[in-house]
Structures are given as structure tokens and as C-alpha cells.
Amino acid sequence: MEVRVENGGSYEVGKSGWGKSLPVPSIQEIVINHGVKEQILEKIKAAVAAFFELPFQEKKKYAKAENETEGYGQNFVVSEHQKLDWSDMIYLLTLPSQNRNFKFWPLFTREASEEYSREMQKIAEELQANFSVLMGLKRDGLKRLQGGELKQGIRKNYYPICSRPDLVLGCSPHSDGTSFTLLLQDDDVPGLQIKHNEAWVPVKPIPNSLVVNIGDATEIQSNGMYKSIEHRAIINEKKPRISIATFLFPDDEQEIGPVETMIDDQNHPKLYRNIKHVDYVREMFSRKMEGKAHSTQFMKLHDK
Ligand SMILES: O=C(O)CCC(=O)C(=O)O
Ligand SMILES: [Fe+2]
Numbered sequence: 596m597e598v599r600v601e602n603g604g605s606y607e608v609g610k611s612g613w614g615k616s617l618p619v620p621s622i623q624e625i626v627i628n629h630g631v632k633e634q635i636l637e638k639i640k641a642a643v644a645a646f647f648e649l650p651f652q653e654k655k656k657y658a659k660a661e662n663e664t665e666g667y668g669q670n671f672v673v674s675e676h677q678k679l680d681w682s683d684m685i686y687l688l689t690l691p692s693q694n695r696n697f698k699f700w701p702l703f704t705r706e707a708s709e710e711y712s713r714e715m716q717k718i719a720e721e722l723q724a725n726f727s728v729l730m731g732l733k734r735d736g737l738k739r740l741q742g743g744e745l746k747q748g749i750r751k752n753y754y755p756i757c758s759r760p761d762l763v764l765g766c767s768p769h770s771d772g773t774s775f776t777l778l779l780q781d782d783d784v785p786g787l788q789i790k791h792n793e794a795w796v797p798v799k800p801i802p803n804s805l806v807v808n809i810g811d812a813t814e815i816q817s818n819g820m821y822k823s824i825e826h827r828a829i830i831n832e833k834k835p836r837i838s839i840a841t842f843l844f845p846d847d848e849q850e851i852g853p854v855e856t857m858i859d860d861q862n863h864p865k866l867y868r869n870i871k872h873v874d875y876v877r878e879m880f881s882r883k884m885e886g887k888a889h890s891t892q893f894m895k896l897h898d899k
Pocket of ligand 1: 750786
């Protein structure tokens with residue numbers, strides 16, 4: 596099976612837009628004509644590669660504090676007996692810009708990260724407007740519910756080579772606890788896989804494309820119509836791999852729950868409870884990444 600590719604339409608709403616290209620229930624989208632200059636994508640990839648190639652001592656200067664998510668180092672580590680992902684990563688909160696914590700931003704990556712963050716936000720706004728329309732709201736519907744812009748965080752992943760790739764995973768199975776995620780993959784080295792009909796399906800990299808992964812908040816807000824996508828990353832024996840995940844998510848204080856337009860008592864009863872986004876995230880980070888059922892299941896009103 597090939598993951599569906601929609602040439603661009605995507606965020607030119609109403610033309611070949613999301614209404615058409617997102618099957619219901621959606622699995623995943625790949626956006627090609629996103630309008631971001633190749634040069635900006637190349638620049639961020641080069642900056643990320645340069646960062647991860649630094650000696651450990653240098654990278655450690657950006658280390659995250661225990662119990663914090665921002666900075667260099669692994670998240671979702673809940674026990675010292677846990678098998679860790681075969682990866683290196685740095686996570687930064689990028690928007691709103693007043694929340695930027697520059698002590699975690701390596702100076703030589705700053706310009707590339709700022710530029711990239713700005714471009715991703717333009718796409719995110721357009722996607723959010725499209726999701727609003729798909730959920731029966733006006734274009735600004737989700738943004739209003741949201742009380743403003745989506746927040747943005749960027750996680751840069753580096754997967755070193757491993758002589759026994761069959762024994763490790765780069766990124767354990769999970770769905771993102773976001774509204775949605777824009778993923779820039781390495782052009783040459785495959786690694787991303789999505790779960791579809793109980794099988795792992797590779798998502799072949801298409802140069803300069805962005806993969807849109809639906810996150811848990813959208814699943815909940817759409818009352819289960821647009822399901823978050825379970826995914827993982829595998830390791831390559833010969834080449835290291837880079838990926839850059841831009842997470843778009845609601846404000847901490849925002850309550851997320853199925854939007855009114857997606858509920859109808861007869862055919863589409865409310866399936867998920869409401870929760871403050873910050874509580875959702877707290878719950879998510881207290882667990883290991885163990886697949887998707889783990890993430891949205893606890894939000895279901897009825898256990899099925
Ligand atoms: O490296 C990948 O392709 C996936 C990364 C990912 O899922 C994440 O950072 O949330
Ligand atoms: Fe992910």
C-alpha cells in the first residue's frame with residue numbers, strides 16, 4: 596500500500612482542498628505544494644545536522660532539565676529499566692515568540708529555526724482553517740475556540756546508524772498529542788512508518804514534502820472523525836537520519852472536547868470527554884510511548 600499523496604491541493608481550500616483529499620477517517624497527508632522555498636528547508640536541515648554532529652559536551656550545553664520538555668535530551672523516560680529510543684533530539688517551544696527560551700537555541704541554528712518556524716505557522720493557519728471547515732465551523736472556528744493562535748514547538752530528531760536496526764526503534768509507536776504535526780523528513784533515508792490496518796506501512800520520503808500527521812486534539816475535537824495517526828520511526832543500518840517535527844497545539848488553559856458541530860445525539864453521540872489541554876499533556880508525558888490506544892483511549896466516554 597502507498598500512502599496517499601495529494602499534489603498540493605491541500606491548503607488551497609475549496610479547490611482540491613482538504614475536504615477532498617482527507618479521506619474520512621483520514622490517515623495522513625503529504626503536502627507537496629506548500630509554498631515553502633526549498634532553500635529554507637535545506638537551511639534548517641543543514642543546521643540540524645550540524646547541531647547533532649557536535650561533540651556530546653557541546654550539545655549538553657542545551658540539555659533539558661529533568662521534568663522539563665524543552666532542550667536537548669530524551670522525553671518519555673519513566674524508568675531506568677526502560678529500553679530507550681535510538682535517537683538524539685532537541686525540542687524547542689517556538690511560538691508564541693515571547694515564550695522562546697533562547698538558552699536552548701544554539702546560536703548558529705537560530706536564524707534557520709526562526710525562518711522555518713514562521714513558514715510552518717503560515718501553513719498551520721491555513722490547515723487550521725481547513726480543519727474548521729471540515730468540522731462544520733467557519734474558517735476561523737477552531738481559532739476562536741482556541742482563543743487565538745495555535746502554539747508551536749519544534750522537535751529535531753537525529754537517528755544514528757545501528758548495526759542491528761532490527762533490535763531498536765528510533766522513535767517508539769505513538770500518536771502526537773497535538774492538533775496536528777508537520778513533519779519534514781530526510782529526503783534520502785526512509786524511517787517513518789504509520790500503522791494502518793494493524794500493519795506498519797513505510798512513508799516513503801518525497802523530497803521537500805511535508806507530512807501532516809493528525810494529532811490527538813483533532814481526534815477529540817472532531818469527535819473521532821479525524822483520527823490521530825499512530826506512527827514510529829525505524830533505524831537505518833548505513834545512514835543516519837534526520838527529521839524535524841513541528842507540533843501545533845492548543846493553549847495550556849484551553850479546554851478541548853468534541854465541537855458541537857461534530858456531535859448529534861442520534862448518529863454521532865459525544866465520544867470523548869473534555870479536558871484542559873495542559874492536563875492532557877501531563878497525562879501523556881507521564882507514560883512511555885506505547886502506541887496510540889494509550890493516548891486517546893483514556894479520553895473516551897465509553898470504553899470501546
Ligand atoms: O522521525 C520521524 O519520522 C518521526 C518523528 C516523530 O514522530 C516525532 O518527533 O513525534
Ligand atoms: Fe510523532
